[in-house]
Amino acid sequence: MAFPLLFLLFLSIPFSESKLTIDYYKNTCPDFEKIMRETVTTKQINSPTTAAGTLRVFFHDCMVDGCDASVLISSNSFNKAERDADINLSLPGDAFDLVVRAKTSLELACPGIVSCSDILAQATRDLITMVGGPFYKVRLGRKDSFVSKASRVDGLVPTTNMSMNAVIDVFTSKGFTIKEYVALAGAHTIGFSHCKEFSQRIFHYSKTSPSDPEIYPKFAEALRKTCSNYVKDPGMSAFNDVMTPSKFDNMYYQNLQRGLGLLSTDHALIKDPRTKPFVDLYAANQTAFFQDFSHAIQKLSVYGVKTGRKGEVRRKCDAFNNFKA
Ligand code: HEM
Ligand SMILES: *[C@@H]1O[C@H](CO)[C@@H](O)[C@H](O)[C@H]1NC(C)=O
Numbered sequence: 001m002a003f004p005l006l007f008l009l010f011l012s013i014p015f016s017e018s019k020l021t022i023d024y025y026k027n028t029c030p031d032f033e034k035i036m037r038e039t040v041t042t043k044q045i046n047s048p049t050t051a052a053g054t055l056r057v058f059f060h061d062c063m064v065d066g067c068d069a070s071v072l073i074s075s076n077s078f079n080k081a082e083r084d085a086d087i088n089l090s091l092p093g094d095a096f097d098l099v100v101r102a103k104t105s106l107e108l109a110c111p112g113i114v115s116c117s118d119i120l121a122q123a124t125r126d127l128i129t130m131v132g133g134p135f136y137k138v139r140l141g142r143k144d145s146f147v148s149k150a151s152r153v154d155g156l157v158p159t160t161n162m163s164m165n166a167v168i169d170v171f172t173s174k175g176f177t178i179k180e181y182v183a184l185a186g187a188h189t190i191g192f193s194h195c196k197e198f199s200q201r202i203f204h205y206s207k208t209s210p211s212d213p214e215i216y217p218k219f220a221e222a223l224r225k226t227c228s229n230y231v232k233d234p235g236m237s238a239f240n241d242v243m244t245p246s247k248f249d250n251m252y253y254q255n256l257q258r259g260l261g262l263l264s265t266d267h268a269l270i271k272d273p274r275t276k277p278f279v280d281l282y283a284a285n286q287t288a289f290f291q292d293f294s295h296a297i298q299k300l301s302v303y304g305v306k307t308g309r310k311g312e313v314r315r316k317c318d319a320f321n322n323f324k325a
């Protein structure tokens with residue numbers, strides 16, 4: 001018995017520090033995949049906005065110092081955490097709720113083993129697949145961060161009022177190509193945006209025209225109706241993909257070609273010669289989109305991950321194990 005144990009120890013030391021693996025929980029939490037799948041399925045059926053919400057939360061987590069569950073930490077009187085950044089991200093509650101549910105089930109099955117960052121990465125993949133998107137492999141073994149600061153968010157997460165140069169900078173400075181950025185932007189094939197995120201495109205576009213003349217006119221009209229009361233009722237919102245809002249497909253790119261893009265950063269993709277060729281490619285070929293999206297989100301999923309002692313497996317996903325101010 002001593003030999004295989006020693007052998008395992010020997011193997012686990014160099015590898016645990018260095019890289020993530022597909023079967024990371026095979027021995028320590030064999031039901032990980034099953035528990036995740038069941039939790040995700042139940043949640044998505046009961047709250048169909050979960051898929052988009054979780055994908056967006058995962059994106060934001062990864063963009064700010066890596067995929068390390070820093071976005072899940074709750075603020076307290078000593079620390080304003082990432083999720084409460086000033087640019088108020090209005091990150092959706094369904095995603096946080098899903099992670100709590102998965103963590104609770106996983107702690108019962110295998111206490112102290114599965115990190116919150118792995119839960120978020122796996123949940124995102126399961127949800128994308130569940131709403132019609134591609135299946136891709138998720139490498140596991142992330143540790144959760146010791147840090148979460150609202151002040152880190154500015155400039156790392158793109159906003160809709162950014163110029164194309166600025167947006168491209170956000171992605172290329174993290175090692176993504178422009179093509180990978182266009183593929184990732186296809187995430188806007190699901191979910192919705194609040195009116196204030198595109199109101200200047202439909203109400204205050206220019207001195208001569210209230211709305212951006214490049215928006216398909218009937219679409220602009222419908223958006224103005226949807227958002228007519230958005231200042232008093234900031235919950236008003238519109239689907240990111242007006243044609244197939246809850247299906248993960250390549251309709252987002254086809255919409256851009258017809259002036260049916262919602263956010264100004266969406267529409268800019270079809271205007272800019274650096275990004276337009278990829279919009280046209282993905283609009284014409286969903287297989288190409290799914291392949292490139294899978295590769296790009298796998299790359300995003302390992303961006304800046306912490307392994308070994310650079311992180312911890314949180315007991316609760318919204319709090320560090322040791323209180324830190
Ligand atoms: C230029 C880049 C991007 C900008 C400026 C941007 C901005 C936004 C904004 C303003 C919203 C609406 C939020 C709200 O009103 O609640 C949104 C929604 C969303 N974004 Fe992005 N985004 C970008 C790229 C991405 C990427 C790369 C992903 C994922 C890989 C992503 C995933 C999502 C999803 C899924 C939603 C819908 C959320 C929901 O329905 O709850 N976005 N984005
Ligand atoms: C951000 O918005 C959410 C919901 O819209 C709200 O609950 C939260 O308090 C806001 N956070 C900050 C820091 O303004």
Ligand SMILES: *[C@@H]1O[C@H](CO)[C@@H](O)[C@H](O)[C@H]1NC(C)=O
Binds near residue numbers: 087161162
């Ligand atoms: C862009 O919008 C964010 C909020 O979403 C705001 O904090 C920032 O000042 C705006 N930037 C510019 C250049 O208007």
Ligand SMILES: *[C@@H]1O[C@H](CO)[C@@H](O)[C@H](O)[C@H]1NC(C)=O
Binds near residue numbers: 287291
């Ligand atoms: C669509 O893209 C896939 C994957 O890149 C490729 O194999 C296929 O030939 C393309 N189809 C067409 C019709 O161009």
